[in-house]
Amino acid sequence: xxxxxxxxxxxxxxxxxxxxxxxxxxxxxxxxxxxxxxxxxxxxxxxxxxxxxxxxxxxxxxxxxxxxxxxxxxxxxxxxxxxxxxxxxxxxxxxxxxxxxxxxxxxxxxxxxxxxxxxxxxxxxxxxxxxxxxxxxxxxxxxxxxxxxxxxxxxxxxxxxxxxxxxxxxxxxxxxxxxxxxxxxxxxxxxxxxxxxxxxxxxxxxxxxxxxxxxxxxxxxxxxxxxxxxxxxxxxxxxxxxxxxxxxxxxxxxxxxxxxxxxxxxxxxxxxxx
Amino acid sequence: xxxxxxxxxxxxxxxxxxxxxxxxxxxxxxxxxxxxxxxxxxxxxxxxxxxxxxxxxxxxxxxxxxxxxxxxxxxxxxxxxxxxxxxxxxxxxxxxxxxxxxxxxxxxxxxxxxxxxxxxxxxxxxxxxxxxxxxxxxxxxxxxxxxxxxxxxxxxxxxxxxxxxxxxxxxxxxxxxxxxxxxxxxxxxxxxxxxxxxxxxxxxxxxxxxxxxxxxxxxxxxxxxxxxxxxxxxxxxxxxxxxxxxxxxxxxxxxx
Numbered sequence: 001x002x003x004x005x006x007x008x009x010x011x012x013x014x015x016x017x018x019x020x021x022x023x024x025x026x027x028x029x030x031x032x033x034x035x036x037x038x039x040x041x042x043x044x045x046x047x048x049x050x051x052x053x054x055x056x057x058x059x060x061x062x063x064x065x066x067x068x069x070x071x072x073x074x075x076x077x078x079x080x081x082x083x084x085x086x087x088x089x090x091x092x093x094x095x096x097x098x099x100x101x102x103x104x105x106x107x108x109x110x111x112x113x114x115x116x117x118x119x120x121x122x123x124x125x126x127x128x129x130x131x132x133x134x135x136x137x138x139x140x141x142x143x144x145x146x147x148x149x150x151x152x153x154x155x156x157x158x159x160x161x162x163x164x165x166x167x168x169x170x171x172x173x174x175x176x177x178x179x180x181x182x183x184x185x186x187x188x189x190x191x192x193x194x195x196x197x198x199x200x201x202x203x204x205x206x207x208x209x210x211x212x213x214x215x216x217x218x219x220x221x222x223x224x225x226x227x228x229x230x231x232x233x234x235x236x237x238x239x240x241x242x243x244x245x246x247x248x249x250x251x252x253x254x255x256x257x258x259x260x261x262x263x264x265x266x267x268x269x270x271x272x273x274x
Numbered sequence: 275x276x277x278x279x280x281x282x283x284x285x286x287x288x289x290x291x292x293x294x295x296x297x298x299x300x301x302x303x304x305x306x307x308x309x310x311x312x313x314x315x316x317x318x319x320x321x322x323x324x325x326x327x328x329x330x331x332x333x334x335x336x337x338x339x340x341x342x343x344x345x346x347x348x349x350x351x352x353x354x355x356x357x358x359x360x361x362x363x364x365x366x367x368x369x370x371x372x373x374x375x376x377x378x379x380x381x382x383x384x385x386x387x388x389x390x391x392x393x394x395x396x397x398x399x400x401x402x403x404x405x406x407x408x409x410x411x412x413x414x415x416x417x418x419x420x421x422x423x424x425x426x427x428x429x430x431x432x433x434x435x436x437x438x439x440x441x442x443x444x445x446x447x448x449x450x451x452x453x454x455x456x457x458x459x460x461x462x463x464x465x466x467x468x469x470x471x472x473x474x475x476x477x478x479x480x481x482x483x484x485x486x487x488x489x490x491x492x493x494x495x496x497x498x499x500x501x502x503x504x505x506x507x508x509x510x511x512x513x514x515x516x517x518x519x520x521x522x523x524x525x526x527x528x529x530x
Contacts (some may be wrong), residue, residue, distance in 0.1 A: 051431045071434040080435040086465065087425075088432040090457035102455075104437030132462060148436060 001062055002048065002156065008056035009043055017043040019211040020057070027188070030182045030221065032198040033191045034231040034248050035208035041191045042083075044208070045158050048189075049074040066160075079154035083161045085145035090132040094125060094144050097133055098151045105152060113147065119151040122177060138165045138202045146174075150181075157181055158189040163197050169272055175201045195223065195235050199258050207232045224256035246270070277344035279337055280384040283391050290332035293388045295398040297409040299498035305382035306502040311376050311515050316524045325381045334388050341384070342377065356470045367528035393418045397491055403526065406485055415468075422463065429458045 002025040008079040010107055019041045025031060034039050046052040047059050050071045059066045061215050066074060082088065091097045098119055102112045120126045123143050128136065142165055150157070157178075163171050171194075179201060182188045192198060196204060198219060205222040207215040213226045224240045237258045246266060247255035253266050290298070309321055329338050356369030390398075395416075396409035430440060433454045441449055514520075 039454045046431065049435055051434060070439070072437045072439045075435050075437055080432075082428075082432050082435075083430070084462075086462045087458055088436060088454075090454050090461075101436035104439075152437070 001025060003060040003063075004044075004047065004054075004057070005060065006057040007044075007047060007054040007226075009040075009047065009052055009054055013055070016211055018047075018054075021211070021213055022057075023213060023216060025187060028182065028185050028187060029204060030066075030178070030202050031190070031204045031206065032202035033189065033206045033208060034195070034198065034232060034234055035194065035206075035209040038210075039208040039232065040211040040251060041208055042160055045080060045160055045189070045191060045212075048156070048158055049078040049080055051080075065163065072104070075154070077154055078156040078158060079152050079161065081146050081149045081157070081159040083164070085133075085138075085141040088145050088148065089141060092132050092134075093130050094133055094147075095120070097144055098148050100260075101148050101152050114219075115151045115153065119147045122168065123147045123150070125127040126223065139167065139170055142166065143170070143174075154186070156187040156189065158191075160191045161193070162190060163192055163194045172199065193234075195237050199223065199237055199239070207234070220256070220258040224258050245262045277341045277348070277380075279339035279344070280334075280380060281387040281516050284337065284388055285391075288331060288333045288389070288391075290328065290385070291389045292496075293389070293500060294491050294493050294497040295386075295501045296402065297493065298386050298390060299398070300501050301350060301504045302382050302386035304508045305385070306379050307496070307508065308511055309378035309382060311511060313368075313371055313375070314520070314525050314527060315371050315374060315482065316526055317520075318378055321378050322374065322381070325378060325385070326446050328385055329388075332385065332389050335386075337383065337388070337490070338384065341380075345377070349376070361420060364530055366530050393406065395441050395492070397487065397489065400487070401491055407432060407480070422459070425460055425462055426455065429462075432458075463512045 004021050004023050007018050007021045008016070009018040010238055017038075021040070022042060027179065033044065035041055043052060049053060050059075050066055050069060053067060054060075061069075061074070061077060069258065089097055091100060095116060098116045099112055102115055107115070117126075120129050123146065124143075125140075125143060125147055127145075128140065133141055136144065142162070146159070159178075162174055166174060178188050178190070190198075190202065202219055204217065205215075205219040206213055207222050207228050210214075214231055215222045215225065221236050223234065224243075226236070228234070229236055239258050239260055239262070240256065240265045242263050243253060243257035243266075244255045246253040250270060253270075257266070278528070305325065308317065310323070312318055312403075324400075326335070326338075329335055352373050353366075353369045356372055360368055360369045392413045396413040399409040400406055423469070438451055438454055443451070461504065470474045
């Protein structure tokens with residue numbers, strides 16, 4: 001559905017951020033983009049809805065070159081949620097903030113209030129709907145920013161660092177919501193450094209470094225690969241560290257496990273079962 | 275906005291860069307005042323023929339040329355409107371002189387801002403008796419201008435992704451579209467100012483009553499010479515302007 005073909009982009013024409021990125025994302029996929037700071041992750045996201053246009057190469061949405069469409073047209077299809085919520089909040093109530101995007105895209109009154117209520121409920125913001133976003137905590141503001149994009153109900157949802165500043169409970173809630181969006185058939189793309197979050201919720205991972213895609217595949221295969229982890233300055237998943245330890249004592253245990261339940265069943269097996 | 279580039283410090287090593295900021299300030303003010311003394315084409319051209327080599331000495335002619343080409347739209351406006359609307363005798367000649375004056379004024383100050391590092395500027399202010407806190411606040415403000423610019427772009431991106439069409443619609447709509455940009459920009463700036471203040475205080479800003487400075491500015495012979503030349507030529511030109519009549523070739527203007 002989304003297809004990038006050899007996309008190059010350099011800021012001011014001088015500082016290369018993407019050097020030949022090609023990838024394909026299918027409808028309904030759930031995919032994480034990881035990589036060191038400055039690897040080009042955010043630049044990649046900006047190419048999806050046309051905020052940046054490739055200097056070389058093409059971006060296709062449903063087989064059509066996105067260069068034909070404006071950002072506003074593309075943002076109906078692709079919702080981007082940014083790292084810093086303060087960059088988009090400017091109205092004096094949470095509700096207005098959510099309604100703003102919907103009105104821009106020309107939905108009628110009823111549809112607007114319908115979607116607004118639904119989104120508030122979904123993100124647990126209903127009790128805050130009349131508060132000013134500026135009086136909310138960082139985590140809450142972040143959810144308001146998310147809600148304001150989510151309300152548009154885009155087919156593709158792309159989030160830049162959504163877990164920063166969220167406590168474990170909110171993170172769980174966010175994950176659940178993303179899973180739910182994904183089950184509804186939406187495509188979810190997340191840029192994050194949170195490795196355990198990726199392992200638990202995203203079956204596919206892209207690893208980037210210095211403007212190119214170093215690895216693209218099943219999350220467990222990508223994140224348990226020491227070369228990729230090193231190259232993209234990622235952290236080795238905790239469960240992989242455990243697996244590596246077990247592997248030294250019991251060579252039959254794969255050193256590349258990533259999931260808690262895999263380790264759990266290995267341990268149970270080694271302990272002689274229950 | 276590219277015409278503002280001429281007011282941005284460029285890190286370079288030139289005779290002009292090495293001068294003391296205070297003497298350069300005197301020179302810039304004198305040059306600017308001279309450009310305000312005369313309203314005829316010839317004297318302003320002579321002034322520009324002094325300014326240009328100076329900018330050349332500061333190795334910034336290219337940047338200057340770029341800025342001036344950015345300014346050309348404004349100059350065209352000035353010329354058109356003044357020629358059409360002005361009530362003076364030779365409106366076209368007058369508006370050409372006006373444009374030359376604008377260029378001379380900008381060039382005079384650009385000579386200062388192109389060659390004085392913000393840190394030097396605040397040090398100069400301190401040595402002229404301004405309190406450190408104020409000088410520091412000023413250099414911080416200058417330091418954060420580009421950051422603010424980047425922030426503005428990030429905010430525009432964020433709002434575009436919510437369907438704000440910044441470059442569409444009539445003037446009223448476009449003005450309204452500024453709100454979603456300006457409000458977050460102000461709030462982000464205030465938030466940042468607060469956190470910078472906190473982080474400065476936690477690193478002991480203002481802990482000592484009497485500060486000492488690593489680098490002190492020194493007036494060299496060159497600086498004294500520059501100040502002397504500036505002041506003397508200023509006095510001379512004021513005398514010429516107010517007590518002598520300009521020779522006819524100096525007050526030459528276009529006939530329309």
